[in-house]
Amino acid sequence: AASEVNKTAHSFDKARFEALLNRRFFYAPAFEIYGGIGVAGLYDYGPPGSSLQANIIAEWRKHFIIEEHMLELDTTIMTPASVFETSGHVARFADWMVKDTKTGDVLRADHLVGGVLEARLAGDKEARGLAAAPPAPDDKKKKKKGAKAAAVKLDDEVVKEYESILAQLDNYSGLELGELCRTYALRNPDTDNEVGEPQQFNLMFASSIGPTGQHPGENQFLKLPTNLSYLRPETAQGHFLNFSRLLEFNNGRIPFASAQIGRSFRNEISPRAGLLRVREFTMAEIEHYVDPEDKSHERFDEVRDIVLTLLQKSVQESGNNGTIRMSVGDAVAKGIIANETLGYFIARIYQFLLKIGINPARLRFRQHMKNEMAHYAADCWDAEIQNSTGWTECVGCADRAAYDLSVHSARTGHPLVVRQALKEPIVTEKEVPEWNKKALGKTFKGDAGVVQKLVEALEEPELLKLKGELLQGATVIKSEDGKEFQLTPELLTIERKVFKQSIREYTPNVIEPSFGLGRILYTLLEHSFWAREQDVERGVLSLPSVVAPTKVLIVPLSAREEFAPLVQEVSSKLRRAGVFSRVDDSNTSIGKRYARNDELGTPFGITVDFASVQNRTMTLRERDTTDQRIGTIDEVIATVVELVNGSIDWNAACARLPAYDGVQAVE
Amino acid sequence: AASEVNKTAHSFDKARFEALLNRRFFYAPAFEIYGGIGVAGLYDYGPPGSSLQANIIAEWRKHFIIEEHMLELDTTIMTPASVFETSGHVARFADWMVKDTKTGDVLRADHLVGGVLEARLAGDKEARGLAAAPPAPDDKKKKKKGAKAAAVKLDDEVVKEYESILAQLDNYSGLELGELCRTYALRNPDTDNEVGEPQQFNLMFASSIGPTGQHPGENQFLKLPTNLSYLRPETAQGHFLNFSRLLEFNNGRIPFASAQIGRSFRNEISPRAGLLRVREFTMAEIEHYVDPEDKSHERFDEVRDIVLTLLQKSVQESGNNGTIRMSVGDAVAKGIIANETLGYFIARIYQFLLKIGINPARLRFRQHMKNEMAHYAADCWDAEIQNSTGWTECVGCADRAAYDLSVHSARTGHPLVVRQALKEPIVTEKEVPEWNKKALGKTFKGDAGVVQKLVEALEEPELLKLKGELLQGATVIKSEDGKEFQLTPELLTIERKVFKQSIREYTPNVIEPSFGLGRILYTLLEHSFWAREQDVERGVLSLPSVVAPTKVLIVPLSAREEFAPLVQEVSSKLRRAGVFSRVDDSNTSIGKRYARNDELGTPFGITVDFASVQNRTMTLRERDTTDQRIGTIDEVIATVVELVNGSIDWNAACARLPAYDGVQAVE
Known part of the structure; x- marks a missing residue:
């Protein structure tokens, strides 16, 4: 049978984890050789990161588009300003920023409030002689570097106030944030200067189409200059503008969904280090169009019994964050989740995240509070996944109601409606x-x-x-x-x-599951990372086969020519079976080559040695256990293909192939 | 055996073709319901267009990335200005435009020259009593709507001059274009007004990162404002900036290639209608890094005998456009193609285009002339594919030499070099x-x-x-x-x-095959389009299975519930075999449903009728011949899976399954 593995011998070490991602080029800051040049929030994916992302997307396409017969779209990023004027983004897609009154530095107002209050609470704990707690799981806002406060004890009542503010941080308006700064004397933690009143900063990148001044703006729909355009902050508007064509393509029937995978852009005020808050990112969005009078879902029975962790709006608004465990069926029956279609997609999101390797114990669905909700949303649940920075929104699942279709229809005079033949x-x-x-x-x-x-x-x-x-x-x-x-x-x-x-x-309602792929990818990497019990330096990424960048590593004992035909044979047999392998014939020991591939998350390794040439046998190594088994070339290939497809597990493979004890080797 | 089909009974009808693409939502102008709003050159892909594009990309990934073990990348679109300042794009990535001296309308200078001269030549032909010729295959520049000239006979010498100018149109500098306008009194054909001197217009879209004024521009590499940025006009710079990391990922070995598929943007002065000149497009680019002293390719023998149609630089520069047919091996041996690596990629491009369905008789490789070449290129061959607008560049294959790596290295001080251990x-x-x-x-x-x-x-x-x-x-x-x-x-x-x-x-040289996927997709659609001999209205898209949006259409005789379990069975068996099918149970005749799917390019159809329920038989229909065969459910599924995978053709399928003559039906 397979060996036992202890993956929790060492606690998560962020520095080692990040060093691994950087060393193996999962991703890296863009324009690194230009010294970053003030362009935080832009990242390039290297070969393993690109493959991991491509595999997550392929699985997403299978799980959603193919399984549910969605209509795929590919619409433009560059969008005339009028479209976002109609959708409300020009007026309202903004964050509150405050300026340092002396240096002019710009900070996000909610980050400032959160960071300073958290630092004060930590200082209070220190003063009370409690060890400064590690970042709590609910610590949603990352601390700013400079936000460390002195060890000052606070009144019990003040502690309660601070905690209540932090639980509702996403719920404050700009005015309220400004008031909090004054009431609690919150200053820029980097300079200790006062900050000004919160101002809105629109998060869309602007550009201009065509030779300047060429378009005199005579179009009937335009209030803004014709050539002013924005890079889309979401793919959704591209779906809505094509609604009539999509409906026609679907033979006029409803419900149906459109789906799109593509880049979007948000000009964040203060991007975080890493993939969690970036200025350019890949999204996967679904717009599911449904009759507002019937939001039942024909496949709801398939997900009814799935039990989820839910954090309700009412709980947060009362300043708490306790979750409940409840089946989707019950949550819809009790009105906690508004309708079957919303519930169905929340459950499908849950299934998808588990399939690609997210730890279900670190996944919850949090309902948006009133002020937090996007201007177009009627209800919204975020799939939040816990990582070392706290709980991070990775998927949003919003009921946009008829908002978007109605406003575009009103602006353009083009009816975006369903015409349903009445039976009676x-x-x-x-x-x-x-x-x-x-x-x-x-x-x-x-x-x-x-x-x-x-x-x-x-x-x-x-x-x-x-x-x-x-x-x-x-x-x-x-x-x-x-x-x-x-x-x-x-x-x-x-x-x-x-x-x-x-x-x-009627104008259909829209249920929108919207995936931030970079956040999912980063969090998945954290959930997959551990270090070998006997050696903390030997990091492993236990990515599931379905998303692992490379499925099988072929390792010839050396780069000697006699191994070449066998390596070629194994590689092309795997390719024909649809399994992506790589050969590593680099000039280092097999152990080092395997260690490198443990870091890359490659689940299986095949060694080609002199025994392979003489007896046509190969060894098969499993990443997590480091178990090695032996079999004929064809047995090993057949087994590894099934392992990668998920039709057998490593225990079953061990039942098929005897353990390799080194005796079978030929010198 | 399979029936004979005559696909050339009707000549290509562009209006019918475009109506089909629009009706079936392959693609459509973006923001159509907003009346276009002055944003020509932006298109949305609907469901069949998105799938076709996704399938072309999947095949590209197999043909290039997987087959050649390339390192995939995914880098940002948003790029600080400094990067493009270094690469030369800020100074030189521009087209020449002229302004109408009265209306201020902007025209591309080369389009103006080409359009007016072609119109005059057409007028001359008419005056000489020759029928106005249909657009010649070499008619590279599309005629402007207003460019029709009066039927005026020209001197024989003038005709020769015009023809020579047209053959070299891509070779003129801005000064020369201005001189041509004066010499030949070329005016704006839409207004008959004079035009001013040609001016450069940079084709990059500009934007700005971060809250305005936040970045004071203190970075050492910066001459331009820190927050000025451009949307990339090609993915290439993202590869080059990561060269050191890629080389390390490849264990320091060379040659190797990086590959990237993604959006790029060009602020075209005058986008064409359709996908051929757009402002936002998907590219697939390869950067192959090679020792400048050894541009041989280890797999060159595999492509040596492929015969290509070549249009050499020297021929064009002498004002002609005669092509030669020659094997890649000979072309490299004779120095027509500069080296094996360039030749290898040209041949691989050829193979790829044929695989997805491009007609080889309408494909040629044209070498760039001196002034036409991009500022970074040392040699360049375009794969040009003929369509109704003439010969269109769809793939470029450039030798960028050491240009890019050298300039970025010089600017940043970061060495972008290979360090090779010498054997001796x-x-x-x-x-x-x-x-x-x-x-x-x-x-x-x-x-x-x-x-x-x-x-x-x-x-x-x-x-x-x-x-x-x-x-x-x-x-x-x-x-x-x-x-x-x-x-x-x-x-x-x-x-x-x-x-x-x-x-x-040493600094490696770079060979760059660069694919414009929209142009390939459009041209492929043209090459696939024909109309049934007996009915010109019945258009068919004969897309190969490998790229067809849907491989199999499942057509239940009616939407009656008794067919549902069978439809479900067939659909899930096909899905398990990796074949993407769709069900059409809409309320129209089977004939109409098949006609719709002929327009969508769906190669196979399976009919589920009462015989299927009673005898477990189904009929299988082939799109081009409209042949129908019959077999058991499992026979038909096995056959269609092999057809889609390309392991058998329709003739072989006909040998397996008897013809369906309607007698087998059950009423």
Whole structure:
């Protein structure tokens, strides 16, 4: 059987972890050789990071797009300002910043408040003789470097106030943040200077299309200059603008979803070090269009029993952060999650995250508080994953209601609606004026239109009254300014007519699961990292096969030519079976080559040695246990293919292949 | 056997073709419901376009990245200005534009020249009584709408001049374009106004990072404002800046290649309608790093015999456009293609394009002329594919030499070089001055450095002379400004020393195949389009299975519930075999559903009817022939899986499954 492994012998060491990611080029700050040049928040992915990301995306595509027959889109990043003016982003997609009154340095207001209060609480703990606690799991806001406060004991009441503020930090408006700064004398921790009033800073990058001044802005929809454009901060608007085409592609049926994977941009005020708050990032977004009167989901039964950890809005708004464990079915039944479709997607997000290797014990769904919610959202749950910086929003799942489709429709006059054929047409009867247009024109000339409008504005009872009068002969109608018009049966009659409404027209609601792939990737790497019990320096990334950058490492004993045909054979057999392998014939020991690949998260290794040439056997090594087994070339390939596809586990592989004890080797 | 199909019964009808792409939402102008708002050159891909693009990318990844073990990268789009200042893009990545002197309209200078001269030539043909020729295959520049000229006969000599200018159009500088406008009285064809002198317009989109004014620009590398940034116009710089990390990842070995697929942006002066000249596009770029002294390629033998159509630089520069057919091996041997590595990639590009369905008869490789070449390139060949607008550059294959790595290295001081351990160290002997530093300082004080430099600047013969003099006692050395210094054996001796150089350090050259995926996708769609012989309205896209958006359409006879379990079974069996299918149970006839899928390029259709329920048989339809065959559910699935994988063709499938004649149906 497989060996036992102790992955928790050493506690998580962030410095060692980051050194590994950097050494193996998972990612690195962009423009590193230019010394960074003031462009924090931009990262390049190297070969293992790119492959890991590509594999996460491939799995996402399978799990969502293919499994649920979503309609994939690929829309532009560059977007005319008018679109974001309509969507509300020009006015409201902003963070609050404060300026240091002396240096002019810019800080995010909520980060300032959070950082300083946390530092004071830590100082209080120190003063009370309690060890400065390690960053608590709920420590959402990362501490700023300079935010260390002196060990000053605080009143018990003040501690409670601070804790309550921190629990609601995402809920404050700019005014309130400014008031907090004044009330608690919060200063820039880096300089100890006062800060000014919070100001809004729009997070969209602006650019300009075409040779400057070429577009005179004559378009009817434009208030902003024609050539002003923004880089999209989300892919969603690209979906909404194409709604009519998508609906048509789906044969007019609803519900359905569109999906898009692509880059978005946010001009963050203070990007964090690392992938958690960056200025350019890859998103995967789904817009699921649903009848507002029926948000049930036909596959809800498949996820009903999945139990999730939930942190409700009401709990946070009362200044706490206690979670509950509850099945999706119960949460929807109790109205904690608003409807089946929202619940279905929350559960599918949960399944996806587990599939790629996220630790379920460090995953919760947190509901947005009122002020925290994006301007377009009616309800929102974030999949938050715990990492060394605290709980991090990695997936948002928002009910955008009919907001976006309605505003674009109103702005452009293009109806973004569903027309549903009613099974039973709705039949109504109504009194309707029937005009003799010719006589009307002749009688009233320029006032004909006025007369018509006056009659058509009448409610049913008045129309009935008029009908009666006309049946008896002529009558008079008065306009608002007191002008009188004589109506006769020659000019009009009022008739009862039957109307059949066979189409229902409505603006669908949108449920939007939105994935930040960089945050997921980073957190997955943290969850996968551990160090060998006997040697803390030997880091391992236990990435699941499905996302591991390379599935199999082929290690010839040396770069000698006699191994080449075998290496070629193994490599091409694996490729034909759809398994991505790499050969490492570099000039170091096999042990060192395996250690390097443990760091790269490569789950399996195949050694080609003299026995392979002589007996056609190979050894197979598993990353986590470092177990080695032996078999014929074809046995080993068949086994590793099944391991990578997930149809067997390492225990099953051990039952098939005998342990390798070194005796089988040929010198 | 399979039926015969005549795909050329109708000539290519662009209007019908474009209507199809629009109707089936392959792609559409972005922000269409906003009326376009002056943002030409931006397109959204709908579901079939997105899938087609994703499949082309997946095949590209297999053909290049996996097959050749390239190192994949994913770098940022947003790039600080300094990087493009170094790369030369700030100064030189520009087109020449001219302004209409009255309206201020901006035109691309080369388009103006090309358009007007072509219109005049067409007018000449008309005047000579020759039918206005259809756009010639070499008609590289698309005619502007307004460019129609009157039927005026030209002198034979003028015709020759015009033709020669058109053949070299890409070769003119801004000055020359201005001169052509004056010499031939070329005016804005839309207004008939004169145009001004050509001016450069930089094609990069600019933006700004961070809250305005936050970055005071103190970084050493910066001349431009710190927060000025550009959206990359190519992915290449992201590769080059990471060269050292990539080399290390590759264990210091060369040659190797990095590869990246991603968005790039060019602020085109006059984007064309359609995907051929857009402002935002997806590229796939390879940077292959090679020893400048050895540009052989170890797999060149695999492509040596591939025969290509080549259009050489020298031919174009003499005002002609005759091509030759020649094997890659011969072209490299004759120096037409500069080296094996360039030849290897040209051949691999050719193989890739054929694999995804490009017609080889409409594919040529054109060498860039001198002035046409990008500022960084030493040699360049474009894969040009013919479509209804003429020959279109779809892939560039440039030898960028050491340009980029050298300039970034010089700017940043970070060496972007390869250090190669020499197998045989190079041993040299040299005369070297050995100083008594203490005595030197005491004797010459502030001039000690000057003296040292004077001696160390001496060539070997002079050093030998000095050695002799010192052996005999004191001697004198003169500085450039005539100052004399007395040297003695106490201050220095000259000694013969042995030097071993075991490392060779060099800047690699870069061969860059660069793919414009939108242009390839569009041209592939054109090459795939035809109409049924018996009905010109019935358009078909004969996309190869490997790139077709959907591989198999499952068509239940009706949406009746009894078909649901079978549809489910077929769909999940196909999914398990890795074949992407869609179900169409919409409320129209099977014939209409197939016609829709012929337009979508779906190669195979499976019909589920009452016979399927009763006898577990299904029919299989092939898109191009419309042949239908019948078999058991499992036979049909096995056959269609092999068809999609390309392991059998339709003829082989027909040998396995009997023809369906309708008799097997159950009513």
